[in-house]
Amino acid sequence: MSQNRDHERSPFEKLKHHYEETDLECHECGYDDTEGEWQTQTTGDTVEYRHVCPSCGAIQRRTLSVGEE
Numbered sequence: 622m623s624q625n626r627d628h629e630r631s632p633f634e635k636l637k638h639h640y641e642e643t644d645l646e647c648h649e650c651g652y653d654d655t656e657g658e659w660q661t662q663t664t665g666d667t668v669e670y671r672h673v674c675p676s677c678g679a680i681q682r683r684t685l686s687v688g689e690e
């Protein structure tokens with residue numbers, strides 16, 4: 622029994638990870654917040670991601686619907 626079964630990750634985690642890797646650059650001032658992270662908030666059927674730029678304070682938001690592919 623040496624089958625390495627991948628633990629199934631939630632879509633939220635995957636997306637959060639994706640955002641953390643790809644999009645922490647501020648759209649306002651161009652600051653690349655390499656050490657920052659998206660904050661997630663789940664409300665009902667949606668997940669909201671927020672990132673506040675430490676340089677200019679601009680807030681970037683992403684909203685995802687859960688349950689839709």
Ligand SMILES: [Zn+2]
Nearest residue numbers: 647650674677
């Ligand atoms: Zn900024």
